[in-house]
Amino acid sequence: MHRPRREMIAETRAKLIAAARHAFGTIGYAEASMDDFTASAGLTRGALYHHFGDKKGLLQAVIAEIDGEMALRVNEVASKAPTRWQHFVDECTTYIEMALEPEIQRIMFRDGPAVLGDPAQWPNANACIASMTGHLTALQGEGVVVADVDPETVARLINGASSQAAQRIANSKDPEATSKKAIAAFKQLLEGLRKKP
Amino acid sequence: MHRPRREMIAETRAKLIAAARHAFGTIGYAEASMDDFTASAGLTRGALYHHFGDKKGLLQAVIAEIDGEMALRVNEVASKAPTRWQHFVDECTTYIEMALEPEIQRIMFRDGPAVLGDPAQWPNANACIASMTGHLTALQGEGVVVADVDPETVARLINGASSQAAQRIANSKDPEATSKKAIAAFKQLLEGLRKKP
DNA sequence: TCAATTGGCATACGAGGCGTATGCGAATAG
């Protein structure tokens, strides 16, 4: 069984995704010319249509890749927390910090939703939400979080607030100070979820 | 001083905004052909470029109009509340309810941010946020809300969570049930802002 | 090893949307 063929194909896909990711992350989806960024990968639109169907399909692939990376990073950081509640809070703040990166902000929080619609319905791009939902469910079981809220709903609300927080920080003249304010406000909102003794 | 001239100009602007608002709100900004929706208003792109500079300028005008309407509606509903805290909560839930309308959701929460960037930096389109910020500040003065959060930051976070909540409800198979869950979760988060006795 | 075939990717073509330059005609000003 020969492999060069399969490898070339995988490489072509990877090159397209990388080129598109860079273009989408910098100039944005709408401004990114398919001719331009395929050429920057040494390819043409022919390859793109063959592998991904259309521009939206390629965006989906880019989003799936980024989502996977984000989930990895979130768990990596948050898993060091001593308690599960702290783990959950760290997960949220890490999420905000990642959303500060221009590429993630642009693709995952601006162009993605505009082009593909509600992120909750993206296929293979909800690893972070799934993780948060899982922790919330467990925290409810442990009696730490109030029982009468739906975990995934909360996770989605947090997701929306995070993206706003990140945008606010990123566009601020004093990102350091704004970041402190945003994370403080964020943690305060999260306190509302805790069961009072 | 004759008026017909001025009136015709105002009417042209209004017709363009109305046509664009309808097109943007239904098929979306990117899919809306300027030739098509100007024609539906009995005009051409010439008028559009003359009055608004380009497609983005027209979107800004549409957004300013919608924002004004939203602020009016929010205050109308919420001003009936007995306490200021209740007023604030009603403001938030009304905001979510408005975000359920497809036109508002599409233009204000999806295409708007994608095309024009961070809503916090839109000119003349932050009436709702300003109102929420004002109430939060007052509530802090009254000792109802914890003092160590920045009002506008909180208002923005709430704005982000609202738009997510609205999307979730709108795309749900059982909007009624989802709406209940979303608003419940939302109120729970808001509880985090209250000062504990 | 060699023909047959698959399929990955490039090229070519047509359609449509955008921005700019230009032109016309009516309302206003002096």
Place this chain on the structure above:
DNA sequence: CTATTCGCATACGCCTCGTATGCCAATTGA
């Protein structure tokens, strides 16, 4: 009553997208 402004339409070229088509290399089967 003439001159001028300016609101808006028309005309042109560029760019981008999607599809149809073609080519060549890699695989398969005998």
